[in-house]
Amino acid sequence: MPRPTRPKSSRATRNKSRVSRGGWGTLPRPLSFPKQSPRMIGRHRRSTIGMLAPATGLIALFVLVPMVLTIGLSFTQWSTQTGFETARFIGLANFADLLGPTSIGRDFRAAFFNTALYTVLSVALIVPLSVLLGLLVHQTFAPGGIVLRTVLFSTYMVPTIAVALVWSKLYSPTEGPINQMLGWVGIPPQTWLSSPNTALVSIVILNVWQQVGYFTVLAVAGLTQIPTTLYEAARVDGASPWLQFWKITLPLLRNTLLFSAVVAVINAVQVFEPVALITQGGPVNSTNVLTYHIRRVGIERAQGGLGSAMAVTLMLSLIVVIVLLFAVLRDRGDER
Amino acid sequence: MVVKLGYGWRLATVATLMMSSVSMAQAAEISFLTHWGPDTVKLLDAAIEKYEAANPGDTVTVRAVPFGDLLTTLRTSGGGAGGATIAGIYDAWLPDLVRDKLVSAAADDVAADTTANWPAGVVSAASVDGALYGIPNEIDVYALNYNKRLFEEAGIAAPPKTWDEFLAAAEKLTDKSKGEQGFGLINSWAAGVLHPFASLLVSNGGDLIVDGKPVLDSEAAKQTFELYEKLVASGYSDPAMATADANTTGPFLDNFVSGKTGMIIMANWWESALKAGMGDAFADVATAPIPVGPSGDTARSISYSWMTVVNAQASAEEQDAAWKFLSWLNGPDSGENGASAMGDILMSMGILPSRTSDVAAFGDRLASDPFLLGYTETLGDAKPFPVVLGGQEFSESLQQTLEAMQFGQLTAEQAQANAQADATEILARNAQ
Numbered sequence: 001m002p003r004p005t006r007p008k009s010s011r012a013t014r015n016k017s018r019v020s021r022g023g024w025g026t027l028p029r030p031l032s033f034p035k036q037s038p039r040m041i042g043r044h045r046r047s048t049i050g051m052l053a054p055a056t057g058l059i060a061l062f063v064l065v066p067m068v069l070t071i072g073l074s075f076t077q078w079s080t081q082t083g084f085e086t087a088r089f090i091g092l093a094n095f096a097d098l099l100g101p102t103s104i105g106r107d108f109r110a111a112f113f114n115t116a117l118y119t120v121l122s123v124a125l126i127v128p129l130s131v132l133l134g135l136l137v138h139q140t141f142a143p144g145g146i147v148l149r150t151v152l153f154s155t156y157m158v159p160t161i162a163v164a165l166v167w168s169k170l171y172s173p174t175e176g177p178i179n180q181m182l183g184w185v186g187i188p189p190q191t192w193l194s195s196p197n198t199a200l201v202s203i204v205i206l207n208v209w210q211q212v213g214y215f216t217v218l219a220v221a222g223l224t225q226i227p228t229t230l231y232e233a234a235r236v237d238g239a240s241p242w243l244q245f246w247k248i249t250l251p252l253l254r255n256t257l258l259f260s261a262v263v264a265v266i267n268a269v270q271v272f273e274p275v276a277l278i279t280q281g282g283p284v285n286s287t288n289v290l291t292y293h294i295r296r297v298g299i300e301r302a303q304g305g306l307g308s309a310m311a312v313t314l315m316l317s318l319i320v321v322i323v324l325l326f327a328v329l330r331d332r333g334d335e336r
Numbered sequence: 337m338v339v340k341l342g343y344g345w346r347l348a349t350v351a352t353l354m355m356s357s358v359s360m361a362q363a364a365e366i367s368f369l370t371h372w373g374p375d376t377v378k379l380l381d382a383a384i385e386k387y388e389a390a391n392p393g394d395t396v397t398v399r400a401v402p403f404g405d406l407l408t409t410l411r412t413s414g415g416g417a418g419g420a421t422i423a424g425i426y427d428a429w430l431p432d433l434v435r436d437k438l439v440s441a442a443a444d445d446v447a448a449d450t451t452a453n454w455p456a457g458v459v460s461a462a463s464v465d466g467a468l469y470g471i472p473n474e475i476d477v478y479a480l481n482y483n484k485r486l487f488e489e490a491g492i493a494a495p496p497k498t499w500d501e502f503l504a505a506a507e508k509l510t511d512k513s514k515g516e517q518g519f520g521l522i523n524s525w526a527a528g529v530l531h532p533f534a535s536l537l538v539s540n541g542g543d544l545i546v547d548g549k550p551v552l553d554s555e556a557a558k559q560t561f562e563l564y565e566k567l568v569a570s571g572y573s574d575p576a577m578a579t580a581d582a583n584t585t586g587p588f589l590d591n592f593v594s595g596k597t598g599m600i601i602m603a604n605w606w607e608s609a610l611k612a613g614m615g616d617a618f619a620d621v622a623t624a625p626i627p628v629g630p631s632g633d634t635a636r637s638i639s640y641s642w643m644t645v646v647n648a649q650a651s652a653e654e655q656d657a658a659w660k661f662l663s664w665l666n667g668p669d670s671g672e673n674g675a676s677a678m679g680d681i682l683m684s685m686g687i688l689p690s691r692t693s694d695v696a697a698f699g700d701r702l703a704s705d706p707f708l709l710g711y712t713e714t715l716g717d718a719k720p721f722p723v724v725l726g727g728q729e730f731s732e733s734l735q736q737t738l739e740a741m742q743f744g745q746l747t748a749e750q751a752q753a754n755a756q757a758d759a760t761e762i763l764a765r766n767a768q
Contacts, residue, residue, distance in 0.1 A: 079435075079436055080411065081437070081438055082436065103758045103762065107736070168586075172587060172590070174515060174577070174587065174590065174596065175590060193579060194576040194577070194578070194579045194587060195575075195576050195743070196739075196743050196745075276404070276405075276582065278581060279524055280525060280580075280581070280582055282523055282524030282579070282739060283524050283578075283739050283743065284523075284736060284739040284740050284742075284743055284745060285736055285739075295408065296732070299408050299411050299412055300407050300408055300411065300728060301432075301726075301728060301729050302411060302436055
């Protein structure tokens with residue numbers, strides 16, 4: 001039997017009925033604002049600008065100015081050890097070098113690929129894991145949810161330097177506990193950080209371990225927003241827990257997942273500490289991510305123009321990824 | 337009388353104020369950036385205490401960072417007002433730092449004293465275009481380090497003198513079932529990868545750079561690339577056991593310390609790390625000159641030096657105070673028995689001092705230390721690591737190529753071609 005549908009009403013009609021229910025009598029009282037004089041409007045505008053100025057000024061000073069400066073410097077040859085006045089305009093030469101066949105281009109492209117792979121793997125592991133752990137923490141059937149939530153979040157609070165030092169020892173190929181434990185169950189020692197085939201994945205595992213608690217808390221926050229009545233209705237209709245997850249939980253977590261994915265992408269692209277502290281980009285550049293490479297080129301070698309071109313490319317790539325994420329997830333939402 | 341007394345007091349007050357203002361102008365707060373570990377920093381602090389007692393008003397603070405962060409720290413904060421006044425640097429960085437006006441040229445008296453008291457080659461490594469920029473302190477060379485116990489167990493009577501003997505020893509020392517490798521490579525650390533390779537290359541009669549141009553396309557270089565390929569392909573060297581971390585320690589060191597690596601080529605400065613890691617087992621470690629390759633005539637190593645430089649953007653007073661402190665620290669009166677305080681600090685780490693009077697002061701100890709003997713024997717034939725503009729980029733590029741060959745991503749032939757092409761492009765670009 002088809003459900004009865006509510007007749008569509010225009011916004012004007014809805015507003016009118018809402019006003020009528022307001023209890024102002026049969027004749028609805030028109031909504032009106034006192035007419036402002038141009039002087040008042042000017043004063044209002046000035047006060048708005050005055051209140052916004054500190055925040056927007058700070059943003060402009062510490063975000064926009066460096067960003068514009070970096071974009072400008074990317075078209076120059078400039079040593080970071082000299083003043084801006086020494087920057088020499090060279091057009092797109094830096095960007096051409098990034099795409100060229102020399103070691104500049106090869107190293108940049110390898111770092112770009114490593115960053116992309118690290119980001120994809122991190123997000124692909126963190127987001128589903130956070131939902132899974134969120135469900136585990138959020139459930140009320142078994143005790144210990146709050147303890148588990150605390151344990152999971154605690155990894156996020158540990159300073160990265162401590163995490164990096166501990167994990168570098170855990171991963172040690174000969175003395176490391178992980179390989180020793182694997183040996184107990186008959187698995188041969190793994191190379192972890194010592195091989196270009198496994199080093200980046202090892203850093204991803206470290207990142208997932210550290211970050212998943214934070215994203216689990218986000219997932220739990222999203223889960224608490226879903227009305228329990230929906231699950232009750234679904235159970236009455238005979239929906240299995242699996243179906244409830246796919247048809248209720250996941251769609252209603254969409255905004256949370258979008259936020260989590262965006263934050264996870266940004267965090268992953270900015271990875272620096274584990275690489276700087278443990279692998280130094282090696283072996284064979286396999287963990288040389290863009291932030292570390294930009295630091296090496298722009299600061300260690302003082303090639304400010306080239307480093308700026310790399311930073312601009314990274315920024316543009318990040319913008320494209322974030323816009324795509326929003327577009328894909330939002331479009332799917334509208335289709336529903 | 338009263339007037340005279342008043343005049344005298346006023347005169348005395350003015351004189352006191354003038355003297356105090358002079359002493360205030362002379363007193364300076366300077367800072368010293370280094371990559372030394374905590375034990376060595378303690379020795380430096382002790383020397384500073386002695387200096388401050390003799391020079392009231394002058395204060396020197398030490399800032400220590402890991403080796404991997406030293407150049408970055410120097411570049412990010414070195415030129416600013418808050419940057420270190422003094423920094424210990426590796427000679428290969430000097431041309432770039434001079435070009436970027438980060439370090440100041442030594443005053444004439446400091447330059448004259450340094451020229452008179454250090455070997456000419458070391459002074460040259462601390463100079464750019466004839467001007468001295470730093471006071472040299474340590475000099476490092478490379479030698480073959482081997483584990484005598486493992487040699488005995490493998491039936492090897494003496495350290496290898498040629499590459500053939502070296503490969504034969506590596507084969508005997510390798511036991512994959514026990515996770516033991518004959519020769520330890522190093523990766524993930526530019527100098528750790530490059531210096532042993534360069535030492536084998538010069539011991540085979542080759543060079544990295546001649547007159548500012550790379551010569552990695554030589555026959556000697558070809559044979560050195562092929563040696564590395566053979567070591568890995570035969571399983572005598574396991575690149576997975578070769579990783580280094582930001583503190584220039586890590587699995588490559590752990591494996592030698594724990595007796596899983598039979599031989600390794602390393603610099604003299606790591607003696608303190610070996611002693612700390614091995615304890616009594618350090619007695620098993622012996623050193624020998626680098627084996628001579630088929631195109632070589634004598635055992636050689638590369639050498640490099642470190643120096644202390646002064647921040648060019650520090651105030652004139654700070655720069656003067658910095659040079660004064662460095663002259664004292666490296667001078668013959670600051671240490672024991674005619675040695676400098678710097679010499680004492682270096683010798684505590686097993687590092688060879690470069691000042692002529694320090695070498696004489698520590699002569700007996702250098703001659704009687706069996707570990708350092710392998711290094712001092714090779715010092716006379718050592719070839720300085722090339723100091724060129726873009727040296728760091730050149731080193732990192734060659735490091736990547738050698739690591740790619742270690743992990744089988746490039747053949748020896750490809751590695752040699754890539755190394756030469758990249759080096760040519762890098763050095764030409766940086767020379768512009």
